[in-house]
Amino acid sequence: MFQPGEEQEGHLQNEEIERLHFAIRAANIGFWEVDLPTNTVKWDGRCQELFGLTKDLYIPYTEAIRYIHPDDLEPVNAAVQKALAGENDGYYDMRYRTIGASDGKLRWVHFSGRAYFDEHGQAIRFGGIAQDITNPHSLFKKTEQTLRDQEALFRHVTSSAPTGLWLSDEAGGLTYLNNTLVEWTGMAYDDLLGAGWANAIIEEDRARSAETFLTAVTARAHYDTRFRIKKGDGAVVWCRAAGDPYYREDGSYAGYAGFCMDIDELVKQQQAAIHSEERFRNIVEQSPMAIGLLRGRDMVVELGNDVIFQVWGKTRNIIGKDLLDALPEIRDQVFMSLLQEVYDTGQPFFGNGTLARLERNGRLEDVYFNFAYTPMRTGGEVSGVLVLATEVTELVLARKAVEASAAKLKAVIDFAPAAIALFSGPDLVVEIPNQAFLDIAGKGREITGKPLREAMPELIDQPFMQILDNVYRGGKAYEAVGMPGNIIQDGILTEHYFNFSYIPLVDNEGKVYAILDVTIDVTQDILIKKKIEESEAFLKEAIEVAELATWTIDANTSQLTYSSRLYDWYGIDPEKHDISAVFDLIEPGDRQRVADAIQKAMTSGSDGIFDEEFTINSLETGRKRVVHSQGKVLLDTQGNPAKLIGTAQDITVHRHLQLALEQEIQQRTEELDASNEELQAANEELATANEELAVTNEELAVTNEELTQSNDNLHISNQDLQQFAHVASHDLKEPLRKIQTFLSRLEIDTANVYSPKSVTFFQKINHSVNRMQTMIEGILNYSRVNAGDQEMEDVSIGAIISNIQYDLEVLITEKGATLKYSELPTVEGSPILLYQLVYNLIINALKFAAADRPPFITITAEPVLHRNAHFYKIEVADNGIGFQQVDAEKIFNTFTRLNTKDHYEGTGLGLALCKKITLRHHGSIEAYGEIDKGARFVIYLPKHQLFSKLI
Secondary structure, three states, rough: OOOOOOOOOEEEEEEEHHHHHHHHHHOOOOEEEEEEOEEEEEEOOOHHOEEEEOOEEEEEEHHHHHHEEHHHHHHHHHHHHHHHHHHHHHHHEEEEEEEOOOOOEEHHHHEEEEEOOOOOOOOOEEEEEEEOOOOOOOHHOOOHEEEEEEEHHHHHHHHHHOOOEEEEEOOOOOOEEHHHHHHHHHHOHHHHHHHHHHHEEOOOHHHHHHHHHHHHHHOOOEEEEEEEEEEEOOOOEEEEEEEEEEEEEOOEEEEEEEEEEEHHHHHHHHHHHHHHHHHHHHHHHHHHOOOOOOOOOOOOEEEHHHHHHHHHHHOHOOOOEEEHHHHHHHHHOOOOHHHHHHHHOOOOOOEEEEEEEEEOOEEEEEEEEEEEEEEEOOOOOOEEEOOOOOOOOOHHHHHHHHHHHHHHHHHHHHOOOOEEEEEEEEEEEOOOOOOOHHHHOOOHHHOOOOOOHOOOHOOOHHHHHHHHHHHHHOOOOEEEEEEEEEEEEEEEEEEEEEEEEEEEEOOOOOOEEEEEEEEOOHHHHHHHHHHHHHHHHHHHHHHHHOOOOOOEEOOOOOEEEEEEHHHHHHHHOOOOOEEHHHHHHHHHHHHHHHHHHHHOOOOOOOOEEEEEEEEEEEOOOOEEEEEEEEEEEEEOOOOOOEEEEEEEEOHHHEEEEEEEHHHHHHHHHHHHHHHHHHHHHHHHHOOOOHHHHHHHHHHHHHHHHHHHHHHHHHHHHHHHHHHHHHHHHHHHHHHHHHHHHHHHHHOOOOOOOHHHHHHHHHHHHHHHHHHHHHHHHHHHHHHHHOOOEEEEEEEHHHHHHHHHHHHHHHHHHHOOEEEEOOOEEEEEEEEHHHHHHHHHHHHHHOOOOOOOOEEEEEEEEEEEEOOOEEEEEEEEEOOOOOOOOHHHHHHHHHHHHOOOOOOOOOOOHHHHHHHHHHHHHHEEEEEEEOOEEEEEEEEEEOOHHHHHHHH
């Protein structure tokens, strides 16, 4: 179907197209087209007649030109080739002769048309119209009425066409315009005739458009240009005007016929496309990522930025080449097959850290890329592949180095003799434990990924968890040597000793994210060390008990070292260690014998035993001592004597006693005979004493029964006393309440006018009543501490303080007080009593606040070993008026006040109650104070009570 102008520049309405076809058929015009891929001419019946053909609508081009007059064949072929080459914008216009194929008739024909091209400049379509110009009068053999009818029909068709149509005379002056052009311009029809049409064009485009038209008219060439007109509604739009010369029946030039189309939307789209393409090219060129465009299945390099050519190690000279010709080194690599798979399937492909071997700088290099291959489509069909790539060689090599280093580190950790693990996050999640750690933990690898408290719950009540928490929060490493710990191994809780280091690991912001644990089980070393220490202590004690002296003789230097006891015996200078100095003090009769015995013991092959008694003379006192010395030779690694070590004992007394004992035995034997007679008499007296002792035992049993009864009576008395205190306190409350009630009525009784002195008396009475109520309440609280059994519960000290803050909110606000506490423990005990304990201490701090500063109360806690058991040490410290340390015990007594009641209220029972509560929980409380610097109360409470109730 014939279209005036380019295909993409608009289509006529179907109805109008039919009318136009009717008019064209009436004008005796034929249509033709060359199918370029098959080089076949396709034409209608009218064109067939021009070549004298009767039936072939499709004929090869080589056959069609056989019917062109020989004299005209070469110019026709030349004109066709020029049009297909794009000359004169692809337009074709020839007049030549044909010789009829069937009838041999000579005809003059006028063939005109145009070639159309794709984005690569390749001709994709070639066609146009044809007209028989043999007889100029052949088109006008109809009657004048028929011509008028045809002209009327033509004007009707053109006037109603949506496209502007126009005719001009030989000079280019317009002689006809259809209604569409008149309506567009908003000008009068007559004003547009001649050269008036130029006034509708905006001034910037007017001269250029007029010059283009007149140049075409002068050359009798095809006219085609674009310009902007201002429509009647004021809108400025782009238009395309095109036309060609037309001829009279005699073949003479008559003027131009053409059309004008509104292409404003198309121009805007083209401008947007150009702008978009420019932006795209700028983005591509400026992108730090390598970007390239490959066309066709052979992957012809069509486009690329500087980065991709640098990556490929090539220049822009490879544009237009097949990728394998441009990069022959990738022929045996995976990339070409991946690109073609993307082209064939239309599915993108993404690669990460992929190895490529590229020739760069004259040598083949191993490089790594993250890349994406994305199919590019034209008309819905894949026409190429867009390549996006980032070189990550350094990153991949660094990662490989890190992985290799990590593998080495893991191997070192796995086979390290020390237990190593990582505890991540505040929950201390176990990560990368090595086998040594698993062996110590007594668990399998299932503990990996679990919090340490869950993986090893036996550590919760031991110091390790608190230490780890402190390291994580504080960021300071912790080391310990020989710390004991209880670990469950094979289902049994066993005691071990460890050397360990907790090392905090920090991120780039300096925040701790994990703790590295390096631990060595030194249980055997500690146990051996303890045994050695026990043995040494035992040996030392035995030496001291036995009053032994120790000595050592070096086999090579004959140097003698000895203990302080020998200094005392010999009386020699402690700095002298030569053995000859000692030999001079041995009795001459014993000296050689001792020397020979030492020599024999230190001779190789002997038993190495030295055992001699000898007499020495003190150098200072001259006193003689009989010494029994024993020793044993120690051998070196070659089996030669190295040292002779031994002990010495002063047996002077023993020798003297031995002589005296022999004499004493003789004397005692004689006395024994006499004593036997006396013993007989004593036995008789003993029998009498036994009878008296039996009587005494009976009296003692009676006394025990009386003591048991007294204890029972005392217990009953205590219960009665407690009940009395409770009842008395309750009974006293009621009259006090009435005193307050009547006192308040007197104060508000307007019938009585009281003197200032009476008002003062009322105030003192009211104050006394309040104090009495406080004291009664204190007595009640004090009596309740031992009132019956208290059920044991898990009590959170932190929760107690939160409740106290709520209860004392008004007082704390009035005092401007600050309570500071964190991470307080949960203990077993009575919630009521423990609340009373902490409440009294906080009230005490608020009550005895200093006048010149607001109260500041801190409450801290930590696990400790106390009385060989696990306790919590809880401290309550304030900055109040304090007290003298000499009064530290006194303040826990009942009704004890260190300050006058005029300045500080109270009953003197608060701290006594605190002491009673801690004792009932099998704990203790201590007080520390300093005048005007505050007080500190230290409470020790067991982690776990022995019984389910407080008894």
